[in-house]
Amino acid sequence: SIGSFSLGLVGGGIARSLTPAMQEREGREQGLALTYRLVDAERPDGRGFGVDDLPEVLTGAERFGLDGLNVTHPFKQAVVPLLDDLSEAAADLGAVNTVVLRDGKRVGHNTDTTGYAAALAAGLPDAPRDRVVLVGAGGAGVAVGYGLLAEGVGRLGVHDVDADRAHACVVRLAKRYGDHAVEVVTDLPGALAGADGLVNATPVGMHGHAGLPVPAELVRGDLWVSDVVYFPLETELVALARSRGCRVLPGGAMAVQQAVGAFELFTGRPADAERMQRHFREL
Numbered sequence: 001s002i003g004s005f006s007l008g009l010v011g012g013g014i015a016r017s018l019t020p021a022m023q024e025r026e027g028r029e030q031g032l033a034l035t036y037r038l039v040d041a042e043r044p045d046g047r048g049f050g051v052d053d054l055p056e057v058l059t060g061a062e063r064f065g066l067d068g069l070n071v072t073h074p075f076k077q078a079v080v081p082l083l084d085d086l087s088e089a090a091a092d093l094g095a096v097n098t099v100v101l102r103d104g105k106r107v108g109h110n111t112d113t114t115g116y117a118a119a120l121a122a123g124l125p126d127a128p129r130d131r132v133v134l135v136g137a138g139g140a141g142v143a144v145g146y147g148l149l150a151e152g153v154g155r156l157g158v159h160d161v162d163a164d165r166a167h168a169c170v171v172r173l174a175k176r177y178g179d180h181a182v183e184v185v186t187d188l189p190g191a192l193a194g195a196d197g198l199v200n201a202t203p204v205g206m207h208g209h210a211g212l213p214v215p216a217e218l219v220r221g222d223l224w225v226s227d228v229v230y231f232p233l234e235t236e237l238v239a240l241a242r243s244r245g246c247r248v249l250p251g252g253a254m255a256v257q258q259a260v261g262a263f264e265l266f267t268g269r270p271a272d273a274e275r276m277q278r279h280f281r282e283l
């Protein structure tokens with residue numbers, strides 16, 4: 001019925017996810033009966049599941065009448081062949097984080113990429129974007145790379161300790177934005193010396209992965225610095241960048257904006273991004 005939504009998050013090790021609280025609260029604020037539950041693939045009771053079980057999980061969600069699912073690690077790629085249709089961003093990325101279940105159809109979207117673009121546009125609206133260096137070319141890195149180029153970055157350098165990953169990311173981004181827009185970076189000091197911005201999309205700085213993704217001396221005060229890591233919200237990189245006078249975009253902004261995008265796809269209603277940001281900070 002109108003105004004009632006049943007949603008869920010499918011992923012591994014998601015017990016502490018803030019997404020249910022964020023989505024349910026925005027639903028309440030809008031007068032919707034919105035419930036959001038976790039479908040955790042890693043359970044201590046031995047009833048966990050893997051990629052091979054994903055078709056069954058989707059069918060189950062449909063049978064229970066769910067209206068949509070968010071999908072996270074390790075299922076973002078595996079879910080793609082199980083869907084009827086994909087948004088342009090999801091097709092570009094070959095990864096889906098939001099599935100809308102409606103009228104017997106499963107449609108995949110990627111609000112990591114649109115969410116990063118929205119976070120950058122809102123958080124660093126007038127930061128120069130001629131040259132940006134992206135460190136980390138895994139799942140988050142590719143999504144963020146699309147977001148950066150969508151927001152007008154002129155030339156994006158991609159660096160990863162795994163050279164194959166950097167190369168694969170560049171090939172994927174170049175398919176949409178052209179060879180001139182993106183290149184592999186091996187000389188990180190050289191690339192950062194001429195850059196306007198630095199984006200971290202490695203897990204370095206997360207709880208359990210302490211440290212900096214780039215040498216401290218490369219973080220100049222006139223760079224803007226964006227981190228996708230949001231556990232903790234203030235990473236070592238963000239703290240160092242602030243101390244040097246850099247403009248910063250911490251990872252919480254992307255986390256909230258991907259949820260804003262998902263809420264809008266699930267409910268067909270605009271979400272209040274500022275209110276969701278406030279709620280997120282309170283959690």
Ligand code: NAD
Binds near residue numbers: 137138141213
């Ligand atoms: P991933 O494992 O797929 O990719 C990480 C990549 O970083 C790998 O290719 C690895 O080789 C590279 N790397 C690691 N250390 C490096 C270093 N020092 N220098 C250069 N490259 C290095 O992981 P992922 O799924 O892309 O996630 C990365 C991070 O992004 C995680 O901390 C995750 O929590 C975060 N994330 C945040 C959001 C958000 O909404 N803010 C969304 C998605 C992911």
